[in-house]
Amino acid sequence: MTEGEDKCRGVRHVAIIMDGNGRWAQQRGRPRAFGHSKGVDAVREAVRAAGDAGVKYLTLFGFSTENWRRPSDEVDALFDLMKRFVDADLAKLDREGVNIRIAGRREGLSEDLLSIIERAERTTARNDRCFLTIAFNYGGRDEIVRATRRIAKDVAGGRMNPEDVDEAVFASQLDTAGMPDPDIVIRTSGEHRTSNFLIWQAAYAELVFLDVLWPDFSARHFEQALSEFASRQRRFGGVDAA
């Protein structure tokens, strides 16, 4: 076992609801976009912390299907940051063996963002040191509806029987196909809700709520979540072995 594998305490997949950018900026009398911009540094910190801990899968919630309700200048700022982050960090992430995937609804994304996303996925498709998924224009309900539509088309087209639709088939149609379910879902900023994030995949995830606002998130918080996880007893509906 490498040091990294030891440090991750058996955690394969950590998913993070990166929350609190707006409040962080407001506390400093700055526009919300300033908080989002600082939040990108915390993204880099989280990727580094996951790699150092030997956590193979990291999934970050960057923009929800409900975030369209925000003022258009804030939405524009978030899209711009996503583009700039992928553009600026792609080469480095690729060198480090990071496999990048974007989860979420592709419709509604601008042509230039789509092409950057596709380039990132294509460039890093063979990497397998760690898997970074960015949930962008993502909603758990939307993902389930899109998966259901694809399965319904297969059934209507006679390619699948309704009886063959089971949990594995369903999971294979989600944006996270092929990934293990998250062991931990972290939410920063002190809010205690999932806000439509990975609602299928996180059925048995351990939820860790941290009081830190996202721009202040550091490796220390990542490790705090791992040790919190280590103190939990997962039963998956069964009973303790002891």
Ligand code: IPE
């Ligand atoms: C998280 O920070 C980033 C996104 C939701 C895109 P928020 O912008 O939600 O920050 P708060 O919750 O308003 O502080």
Ligand code: IPE
């Ligand atoms: C969830 O945070 C979405 C992301 C982190 C991208 P929100 O700030 O949008 O969630 P609510 O509105 O507080 O539930």
Ligand code: MG
């Ligand atoms: Mg928020």
